[in-house]
Amino acid sequence: MQYKDYYKIMGLSRDANKDEIKRAYRKLARKYHPDVSKEKDAEAKFKELGEAYEVLKDPEKRAAYDQLGAHWKAGQDFRPPPNWNEGFEFKGGGFTSGDSGAFSDFFEQLFGRAGFSAAERGQYGFHARGQDSHAKIYIDLEDSFHGATRNISLSTPEMTAQGQVQVKHRSLNIKIPKGIKAGQHIRLAGQGSPGAGSGQSGDLFLEIAFNNHPLYRVLETDVYLDLPVAPWEAVLGAKVKVPTPEGIVDLKIPANSRQGSKLRLTGRGLPARVPGDFYVVLQIALPPADTEKAKAIYQKMQQELAFNPRQALGVYQQ
Amino acid sequence: MNSRDLLLVHIGTVIEEDSLTLGQLCRACDVHADWIISLVEEGIIEPQGEDIRLWRFSGASLVRARIALRIQRDLGVNLAGIALVLDLIEELEGLRAHMKTLGHV
Numbered sequence: 001m002q003y004k005d006y007y008k009i010m011g012l013s014r015d016a017n018k019d020e021i022k023r024a025y026r027k028l029a030r031k032y033h034p035d036v037s038k039e040k041d042a043e044a045k046f047k048e049l050g051e052a053y054e055v056l057k058d059p060e061k062r063a064a065y066d067q068l069g070a071h072w073k074a075g076q077d078f079r080p081p082p083n084w085n086e087g088f089e090f091k092g093g094g095f096t097s098g099d100s101g102a103f104s105d106f107f108e109q110l111f112g113r114a115g116f117s118a119a120e121r122g123q124y125g126f127h128a129r130g131q132d133s134h135a136k137i138y139i140d141l142e143d144s145f146h147g148a149t150r151n152i153s154l155s156t157p158e159m160t161a162q163g164q165v166q167v168k169h170r171s172l173n174i175k176i177p178k179g180i181k182a183g184q185h186i187r188l189a190g191q192g193s194p195g196a197g198s199g200q201s202g203d204l205f206l207e208i209a210f211n212n213h214p215l216y217r218v219l220e221t222d223v224y225l226d227l228p229v230a231p232w233e234a235v236l237g238a239k240v241k242v243p244t245p246e247g248i249v250d251l252k253i254p255a256n257s258r259q260g261s262k263l264r265l266t267g268r269g270l271p272a273r274v275p276g277d278f279y280v281v282l283q284i285a286l287p288p289a290d291t292e293k294a295k296a297i298y299q300k301m302q303q304e305l306a307f308n309p310r311q312a313l314g315v316y317q318q
Numbered sequence: 319m320n321s322r323d324l325l326l327v328h329i330g331t332v333i334e335e336d337s338l339t340l341g342q343l344c345r346a347c348d349v350h351a352d353w354i355i356s357l358v359e360e361g362i363i364e365p366q367g368e369d370i371r372l373w374r375f376s377g378a379s380l381v382r383a384r385i386a387l388r389i390q391r392d393l394g395v396n397l398a399g400i401a402l403v404l405d406l407i408e409e410l411e412g413l414r415a416h417m418k419t420l421g422h423v
Contacts, residue, residue, distance in 0.1 A: 036403065191328065205383070217418050219415050281419075
């Protein structure tokens with residue numbers, strides 16, 4: 001088990017007062033809150049912060065933690081000294097910062113496991129409906145185009161009969177309906193937490209997100225593809241083959257197309273209730289001048305075309 | 319897990335624009351109806367239907383309500399602050415999505 005330096009996590013000195021602790025927590029919580037932050041490891045950092053705050057804001061826990069002494073280094077292998085918490089009385093529970101199941105072994109060794117609200121409820125003698133659970137699942141774009149059956153794994157913290165929090169893993173086969181888009185939910189009745197007594201189980205809500213695709217980008221129900229074209233295809237017009245999630249189609253590129261021009265294939269986006277569109281974004285690719293012949297063609301263009309790409313900048317060639 | 323579970327395929331319901339009742343949204347967020355009603359009053363989520371008994375919420379409302387709950391609990395932000403945070407998050411996500419269509423990932 002590794003020692004955790006709660007003061008270091010919160011960027012505080014060991015004599016920080018209550019207000020400083022609260023200020024530091026608020027500041028770091030805004031920085032690392034998983035809903036707001038795009039920092040790497042935001043979720044892990046936020047959990048660590050919640051744990052540190054849980055100890056330092058509570059005078060009893062803080063005093064007990066300080067008792068361990070200041071000579072420990074973060075990450076150092078840690079065994080609590082015998083009777084280290086003698087004379088300290090912890091008012092059990094009182095966790096404000098979310099799932100105590102997420103706290104570290106270090107925390108649990110010092111302060112024990114906290115009450116687990118969802119499971120606690122189940123210990124009373126009444127019948128209650130189980131809690132709804134939530135999970136985000138990542139599917140491939142093709143799954144939405146064709147519909148699919150996917151196996152997903154879920155981990156749920158649960159309270160055992162001995163009152164210990166255990167992470168339970170289970171896997172489910174899920175039908176992915178055709179046309180589903182990112183941000184939409186699938187509700188599976190009765191797949192949430194079990195109810196208490198003869199109460200019904202809760203529901204499971206799955207939020208859909210798409211894996212990054214090597215070719216396509218998705219915005220709502222519209223699908224985008226970058227299509228490389230040769231300069232002469234863009235300028236003279238051409239008929240080219242284009243991949244779409246539903247197979248290859250022939251696309252006519254109009255003459256005088258420009259870099260970044262968007263061509264729309266109506267109704268070929270996600271097959272939602274209102275189907276989206278498929279957009280082809282033209283990317284003009286330059287042929288390399290790696291042979292004498294290619295070089296000669298570029299030189300000929302240079303000599304024979306009066307082309308100034310910087311005209312709009314007001315810069316003229318000599 | 320037995321072999322029956324391996325073969326069993328769960329078919330869920332897709333939550334469309336107007337499929338969650340007030341009761342279902344409360345259960346999904348594990349909160350009292352009063353709190354959801356205060357979100358509606360603040361304009362943080364907008365149900366379809368005039369009468370509270372006819373209110374229907376979208377999947378997007380579920381996402382917003384759950385973020386609101388976490389922000390309130392973790393950061394101590396009041397409802398007006400939550401509304402502002404959610405709008406800014408959505409604007410940011412819109413900009414990120416727009417950048418994605420331009421190919422800047």
